[in-house]
Amino acid sequence: MWTATQDLGFGRVAAAEGGMAIVEFVDIPGVAVEFKPIPIADLQIKPIPVGSHVWLPGKPYGWISAEVTTWAGYEEYVLHVPGFGRPLKVSAGLITIRWSRPLTDPVAAVVAGFCDFPASYEARRLFRDEMVLQRRMAGGYSAVLSAPVKLYQHQLDTMARVLQDPVPRYLLADEVGLGKTIEAGLILRQLLLDDPGTTALISVPAQLVWQWHTELRDRLALSDALRAQRLRVVSHEQLGAEPRLCDHTMVVIDEAHQLLPFIDGNQSLQQSLTRSQGLLLLSATPVRGGDPETLLRLLHLIDPIAYPLDSAEEFAARLRERDTEASDLQLLRNPRAARRHRSRVLNTLIERHADDPVVARLVAACRLTDDLGAVGWGQLADHVRETYRISRRMIRHRRTAVAATEYPVVGRKGNVLSIHDPARAIVDAFVEQFREDLGDDSDEFFPELVEHALGGPLPLMHYLEARLAATQGPAVVPARFRALFDNMTARLRMSEIGLRLRVAAQLADERMAAGHKVVVAGSPSMAAAFHEMALERWPRRAGGHLESMSAEQRDRDVQDFHRGEPRVLVVDLSAEEGRNLQVARSLINLDLPVDFNRLEQRIGRLDRFGRHSEPAEVVVFDEPESAWVSAYIRLLADGIGIFDRSIATLHAQLGEMYQDRRASMLSDGHRAFELDLEEVRTDLNEELEGIDLVEELESVAVGSDFDDARVAELRESEKDGMRFREAFTKLVLSSGGINLQPSEDDQGIVRFNNARSARYPGLSTDQADEIRPLLSRRVTFNRDLATQRGGGVVPLRIGDPLVDWLAEHLRTDERGRARIFSRVSRGVRFPLLCLAVDFMVEFDPSLVVENFGLRPRLQRRGDALLPPMLLHIRSTADGPLTDARLVREVGAPFDPSRDRAISGTRWDELNRQLPDWQHLCRLGRDEAYAQLRSDPALNSSIREALARAGQEHTARAAILQSRSQRLRGESAKASARNELLREQKLAEALQRGISAPRITAVACGVIVLQPETS
Template structure:
């Protein structure tokens, strides 16, 4: 038989020898030479008996609510749940328990269980709890609601983001669907990276996604790593081939969270190694439209990238695809992406032209013009672009003529030399064209560097040592890479002399720089006259131009007013620059390094594009730094447009046509046309290849170039309209679905923490410096909570903490808050039932509803507040209950009608069951339901006069 297990205090027992199986509760245990005895309090009897353990056996029955009591203080409890069944095995009695919180069903020794009275039991028996039961009920519910809200949204974690409602909804909807294979096709600027990060964080909290692989474009690997680390605290993602390499495939087990370059791992040897890795719980493909498979009759031509995706699809159950342009005018390519996601639905994909309703199961698409906050108000307040035409001086006209002649000779040499050497020369010529469109100064520096390379080898190292620059920062990358493409041999005969002439012409044109004058006098000066403290964000593609702009602004406004962001700065340096800009600064001059991942909308709504990127998507990304959720002003972007070169004319014409076509597609009479125009511009931009048009323009005349622009616009428009028709069944943001849930936020977190501190005997003082935003907490040591630093000065306001004030930010990741949450959610905290005042309602029951997939993995859980009004009608999650929890609740005496209570109990149980059924589908199945609390409510008493 082995040694006896000693039942925990609170375990239920019955006597073995008697036919009368009256249950008793274990009150204490005693050990002596004769063995172990238990003090038992028999149910319905006044006496307590001391009974030898050998004469007792398990008294638990199916349906009993129990709490697991670990054998050692070093172990954690499995929590509480409901007895499902009992068995005898190997001479031992074991109890199968459904544990609510983690969804586990486990056989445990009956001796390790303690009988408890849950909320449902107490409600039916009329147990109103102790004198502070109502306040404990409030804090208990706040803890459960806050933890779940944060699990689904991440909005109360130590994330460096403020999730938008549509991002929260997307993650919640995908988790609720019961299937994790989705194509996220949100518009540019709506935060697909944020959505993916939120989803990863939510899945990891559910222990669903232990092994995650991200396959992204080469230039974005480091950006993904930084975003996951700094925005979500996911600092364990490593880049394959950079942070680690695999020589022995058994070492894959050491790496559970990996970021891989799409073009690196598509190569045979890397792909072979990746195939040897253990299966992944989730694989994410960024810019999934790069996975192409073309159909020719009955045959397919697959790209290396598509074959990579096919191979990896066999190594995971769950694939997430991200792209703003999932359908680029080719139906078979779009179907190929869908087949990767859900191969079992292939037959339905062939009928997309007739019925696209299948997309509701797998495609999520949000548009900026449709996105609202949770109350239905449009999130984006509009954005306007203003063109600032730059005149051409005679010197600038001469520079254009000389440069065009130089470029013509360079491109001619490139064509004769073929792909290798010729391609390098062609790249240099293209970069020179871009530099000319950016600023005379930057072009001049590049040409001088080229001349140094040709004439003075000794000075070469010092002149060209610009360090490594990542490809994602396109302009800066081109500035540094162009040096590597240049050789000490002339590209064509006579290049050295032409360079000397060009440099002299640059100097002459630079002495009367019309573009810089337009920037300072026609853009910056009027802004600062209107508001001397107005902040302005300025973008350029190139570091040379950035230095030039900074130099000119510092001369006029002072060095302290100007900050920079570029690719040579690390994340901390960029954040420090932003903090200065939003503090005492005024001008932030940024390269493309500031066009991604940085939010600058809190203090700024004016943007100047000193140069227009050839890729319209980059322009949309720049504007997205300001034109985003939380921007309280209309965003205005000033675009400096030169007309001195053919390239300037093409780019200017392209952007003008973009606006015209977008306005036409939006419809000028629509009330939301302004937002919709901006929306469509972003979509069209993503479908245009401006560089191809510019390349053609270098060989074609003006008329032919205009025809190319119109042809590109026509194709982009047709594809955009096709996408819109096709995606009518795709899932999008639904404010009504979000509103139907129980909503909590930072105010509820504040109410919880301050309420818990007071309940535990502490004091709460309001900050004199930041009234209503910061507090001073004095927590007694006896409470056994983690200590707070900075003399207990705390805040729940991220904006306040971001200003480097001497306060400690409390969120759900803070150890102090986590300890309070754990305590308030424990059974021994109580607050399961109470009587209190709440106008309009007679009863309030809170419950946790949970769903799982067919493999038993939990994917969804909801906190529900079911309120019964005075007429007996049931309401799900009324706002009055969420507001009720914001302030302390006092216990009041209440006369309980048992018949009414039983009727309410039956009605609530039916209501909960209906909610479980309503949310279930083919992939999502009910898991369990748990009553958290129940309250009898009376109308507030009117004060006596």
């Protein structure tokens, strides 16, 4: 009989009386036994589960490894003993069970005769090695390897920066299309893996709830967390009703600028967000050219002390100062700049940062040399970049920068097609007539009328009908214009007004025939008309995302659009923000909004991360015979360049241009669009250069766990998964492993043939119950396959529930940890006892950090500095094993055809040959530890890690110190001092955890080399 207690693991009830039981916990029999009095009520007493690993006393010495196959009743069990030809029935009194704590001294296990069959070690060795290698590659971020996502530097860097911070509160402000959803998802995935008590809440615009669910399920493999309600997605409208936001480990707000209206007047929601444990705001808010008030409000939610709402003027001044500083630093590092210009910049920096001793020291160093390659110039630029960022809690990456990392932003390519609409002449004539009749009067609807007229006769007719139908409010048509509107409406009804719809349908047919998915976009009236046509023309391949549809129907149609064969999706302005439609290869515009930013939002649905290499085709219709249409198209194509490049960062400038064009339409007519196109292009390009300079400053950060070289190494290690396939297969198929019966189909999908079995050889029934739910998912060894397939196919890597379960099982299970066998060798004349000890060396976060919540973050920083390593030490009682031939022989796998496991009567043979073999084992162990401590590679790694940790801390501390000095207000300075103190404590923990790493003897093999006999 046995018991499992919550804190002590497995043990045997040795005696019971008076409500108390004496439980025997065996570490290694004959070496360490503990007897604990435990209340019987706290025990779970039951028969030994089938599949449990047990030990039988051996004769004349040692213990025999066995596995329970059935309970025979009357306290008897049937056991499977490796190497024994038939099942063995034994009494429970002969069975010993180790408690379920990791075996800390496998050499002592060998000495006590607790030796497993060598096949158990061979089955586990490669898997154990692979787990360490994957930890090294991922830097401890297991969420990265186990999520079916491509590996991109800027996304991994964002994840690492947030998760390393003891206060994970950030604004993720990447430009549109760079994957803020993936960044937030990786952060959430890692937090959920780190702590089973983690919960997170995601708030998004209502139309994006389904899209977020899909991304979390298919691209982040978080279905289990969604089902268990550890992770929930709500709309912005619902967020205010959420109880106890502060209890969540992380709150994520997508399109955070859209949440601000819901916060106005809701002081409780504001306070909950500012006090939450972790907060991620996602918004592509630029530093330059954006709305300073919006940016300040977002930063206030992240850090209310450093960014009070009553500091709007000071904040705007900081933005202007940063703009100037960007130009200064560009000049500072320009080798063609005159010396006097660089000297002027140095003087400006001294004046601007007079209270910063680091700036003063570095400026003095720069003045000693004109060599821009000297250390001082680079250090000065880096220090000013990082120390004086608008916020170190805002992370922003630019499309131009990530292009160098092979991040596949789809891009766009314009296709302007000329058409001849027979009704265009009467449309333009009506616009001019209405404009003339208005005269000097102001009609706020004239720009709206122009926008509908630019789209052709159909949207204009719908617009006029809606105005004529209005009976009250500003939409009512003045009496003097009703006849004009009535007459025009009647003429349009009698005209051919469906040309654009028919041409668009023909274009969609051609592109679907080529295997492409197509988005057709227009104003609500045009999109509704085309949608009706599309349902008749392609009844099973057409869908919509229209204002008139329910949210559920829109989600279903978008979901269908993403799946399967070429399809067409008809959208109006309801899909212009947030939706991911990059699976489409073509965007056919039925008409164009006059608001340039709205048009950018529409095109941006396709121009984002994509799996196809060709840029998205942007089809627009020009009508050269129309002065209004042709002038507007020329401005868009040749002036703004919106059909060939993303202009999302020019939001403010384009907004001003739109308002100017709108205001001049009545007075200038179509000439409102006839600007100097070269001048427009030049001005916008200069503005883009200025934005790039400022955002380059704001995107730089000190230190990164994922620089370009690291990401390249990680990608290389993940190319085909062959190495892990071999390790995993050996563990779950070979003798001595865990029989899970995986099979891989010709597409690379792995399934488990016994996913519903009652038991799995190598595991107890309790363990089988734990692992069984993990075997029903679709998994693969091939990362590329997982990222391409989606739909729940996940890569088998560290961080996957099945892989993590197996890794933890191997950590606590004693099988394969201690082995002893003899091997014939030509290299020895007398029996030689050799040890092969596998040591795990890793950063130790437990030395000084008692806060469990901080340990995962500290562990990752430590892993990045001192990556975990497995060292295989070969030793004898007399010293290191130096003979190359013997080293190879000791390290070779167990071969049952020529090697002999020592058990039963073979212990007598060993005692005759080496009567002091136990003493030799202990001496060999001491020698192995001595070799480990003096290992050149290990000591070099520790020295380098300490040096890097010191450099990182010095840089971080200097930045935090400088930032704390320039903050205004005692509360802000106190917050900065606390942050500096946290950094100091973490730096001390890093130094100690590196200098005294955790060393664990993972496994020990004692190999007795025997001389050949004639």
